[in-house]
Amino acid sequence: MAQPKKLAEYERKRDRKQTPEPFTSKRRRSKGPIFVIQRHDARRLHYDFRLEMNGALASWAVPKGVPLEPGQRALAVHVEDHPLDYATFEGVIPAGNYGAGTVEIWDNGTFELLERKRDGGLTFRLEGTRLEGLWTLVPAHLDGDEKNWLLIKKHEEVDRV
Ligand code: MN
Numbered sequence: 001m002a003q004p005k006k007l008a009e010y011e012r013k014r015d016r017k018q019t020p021e022p023f024t025s026k027r028r029r030s031k032g033p034i035f036v037i038q039r040h041d042a043r044r045l046h047y048d049f050r051l052e053m054n055g056a057l058a059s060w061a062v063p064k065g066v067p068l069e070p071g072q073r074a075l076a077v078h079v080e081d082h083p084l085d086y087a088t089f090e091g092v093i094p095a096g097n098y099g100a101g102t103v104e105i106w107d108n109g110t111f112e113l114l115e116r117k118r119d120g121g122l123t124f125r126l127e128g129t130r131l132e133g134l135w136t137l138v139p140a141h142l143d144g145d146e147k148n149w150l151l152i153k154k155h156e157e158v159d160r161v
Helices: 005-013 084-088
Strands: 034-041 045-053 056-062 073-082 091-093 101-116 122-128 132-139 148-153
Touching: 005 073, 034 084, 034 122, 045 073, 045 084, 045 101, 056 084, 056 148
Parallel strands: none
Antiparallel strands: 034 045, 034 101, 045 056, 056 073, 073 148, 091 101, 101 122, 122 132, 132 148
C-alpha cells in the first residue's frame, strides 16, 4: 500500500531492517481521532506527543513532559509525522538507530479538535486515561527556530454545554 508522502522523512531516518518501529498507517475504529504520548528514554529523555491528523500522527517532542497546571507551558519541538501504527508501538529501538532507546506509552485516547488557527496553532480536548482537558499547541519560533512550538495547558471552559 502506498504511504502518504508526508511519511517520507520518517522513512528516510529509519532502516526497516534495523528497527522494530512500524511503517504502516492503518486507521482503527475509535470514537474520534487518536492521540498518544510516548515516554522515550533516548539519548535525552523526552515525551513524544502525537495527534492523528490527515492519516498520520503529527508529532512533537516535549523534553519536560506535558504541562498539567492551567497556564503552564512547555517547549514542544515539532518533528516528522509518524505512521498511525506508531500509536501502539512500545519497545526498544536498538543502539545505532535514529532515536535509539526505550519507547513506552504514557497515555493515549482520543481528542476533539476545537480550533485550528491560520498559523497552525491547535486547541483540542484530550480524552485519555491519564489526561483529560484542554491544551493548545502554538508555533512559537523560539530562538528563531520554526520547529519550536509551545504546548500550553488551558483553563477549562466554564460554560461547556
Ligand atoms: Mn522521540
